[in-house]
Amino acid sequence: MLEETIDLQSIQRRDRQAWALLYDSLVHGTFGLIWKLTGGDRLVCEDLNQETWLAAIDSIEDFDPQRGNLKSWVFGIARNKAIQHLRRAYRDRATEHVSLLADEPLDNSASADLPSTVLETNERAALIQAALATLPEERRDVLHCKYVEGHSVKQIAKKSGKTPKAVESMLSRARGELRDLLQWTLS
Structure with missing residues (x-):
């Protein structure tokens, strides 16, 4: 310490x-x-x-x-x-x-x-x-596709060549990282 x-x-x-x-x-x-x-x-x-x-x-x-x-x-x-x-x-x-x-x-x-x-x-x-x-570029991109471009998880999965489950997982991790960063930064 x-x-x-x-x-x-x-x-x-x-x-x-x-x-x-x-x-x-x-x-x-x-x-x-x-x-x-x-x-x-x-x-x-x-x-x-x-x-x-x-x-x-x-x-x-x-x-x-x-x-x-x-x-x-x-x-x-x-x-x-x-x-x-x-x-x-x-x-x-x-x-x-x-x-x-x-x-x-x-x-x-x-x-x-x-x-x-x-x-x-x-x-x-x-x-x-x-x-x-x-955020890592891949997570930033998936957030952009979902929340800025308005694509569904299925559309993102098809576009990225990943399974919908993998995209959901990536979105969840990206949102969690972003939330943690913002809570820490804005507090």
Whole structure:
């Protein structure tokens, strides 16, 4: 267990060796989480991972061991950085799209004029897209065929060369993975 090998007081005193040990034990996990949530752009993931660790160092005084362990706290920071990135990216794309439609420049403050429910809905849509992007291609495709294209299980089975039972199983696994990702991401 991480807390057994890393002295929390040393971390809070910003001891370099303690931070190096913490970083070495968690950096690949935080990178993987960010990768999974953002869709896997290596440069973006590296930047967000770096931001995660800088934020952890800056806010170590806020860590309360009564509320959870150090690993969960650091992973929570990584999750928040990834979500913030997705929200910014979605807003930038939406603003750019509206600018193109309007055929005139639109400043970024325009999104602040939209009702918060529209922004929240759009943010959720971006998070769902990011979660879908983390699924294996075959599962993503079967969800698309079923729920976007409206094909029946039999039609998907015929198209993919699988049995209807295999398609149902794949749909069930894909929905379960997507549900788990979204519950974790949206909570």
